[in-house]
Amino acid sequence: MGSGWHEWPLVIFTVFGQCVAGALIVAGCAWFREEDSAAKTRIVRSMFFLWVVMGIGFIASVLHLGSPMRAFNSLNRVGASALSNEIAAGSVFFAVGGFWWLVSVINKMPPALGKIWLAVSQILGVVFVFAMTRVYQIDTVPTWYTAYTTWGFFLTMALGGPLFAALLLRAANAKFTGHFAAAVSVLALLASVAVVVLQSNGLASIHSSVQQASALLPDYGTLQIWRILLLAAGLGCWLCPLVRRREPNTLGLFAGVILVVLGELIGRGLFYGLHMTAGMAVAG
DSSP states (O other), X not given: OOOSGGGXXXXXXXXXXXXXXXXXXXXXXXXXXOOOHHHHHHHHHHTHHHHHHHHHHHHHHHHHTSSTTHHHHTTTTTTTOHHHHHHHHHHHHHHHHHHHHHHHHTTOSOHHHHHHHHHHHHHHHHHHHHHHHHHTOOTTOTTTSSHHHHHHHHHHHHHHHHHHHHHHHHHTTOOOOOHHHHHHHHHHHHHHHHHHHHHHHHHTTOEESSOBXXXXXXXXXHHHHHHXXXXXXXXXXXXXXXXXXXXXXXXXXXXXXXXXXHHHHHHHHHHHHTOOOOTTOEEO
């Protein structure tokens, strides 16, 4: 029993990867709408931090494998293994999106091709997150083999992604009110609360012959409360200025991103802490 933080490389990889995928969609949409070429250039430059964070996530995932050389072995069963599909999808997303950024930042990307390339990168980000969810749909792990796993991963994308994009766009001094994106994040927060409540009720009915799911994390409720408070505070750093019809400042958005990421790291740690195998028998 524990918080699941012993799986910290996977916690970082999944949360960071999902936030980057969500941020690329929002920042990319702002780039599409921007008509001023100088502003478009500033947006592209700010996206550098997307790939820095994605790189940190991949480094963490390699550490989970114990040896960097094992990372290549994880691609041996693409198409047959969910893990191989996840690594392949993430690598393609990283490579395609990163190459778009590199060619765009040196101003060598034709405008029409750049739009198509970015759109493909955004779609690949969604595919990457979906591939992540498939890794944990294991019928012998009843606490993961639910729709809550898929919901949780995509909700992280909707919580952290828009806020991260808002920070980058504000730093780039781009025109971005963010009202729609902020509304998406608020809805994601409400959905996250609903998932916590529903999953908590469901854990009581899952058990094996030797293990009760609800006993895996004695502090589950308390940690989820802290998680929700961090998420609410982080989004508040973005929402409060918008409600007052003011531009959110960079420092406030940065604080918001940190708070939301911390909240999702706690939530993902709890997810890994809920790991249990079916054992001799499972009910639920």
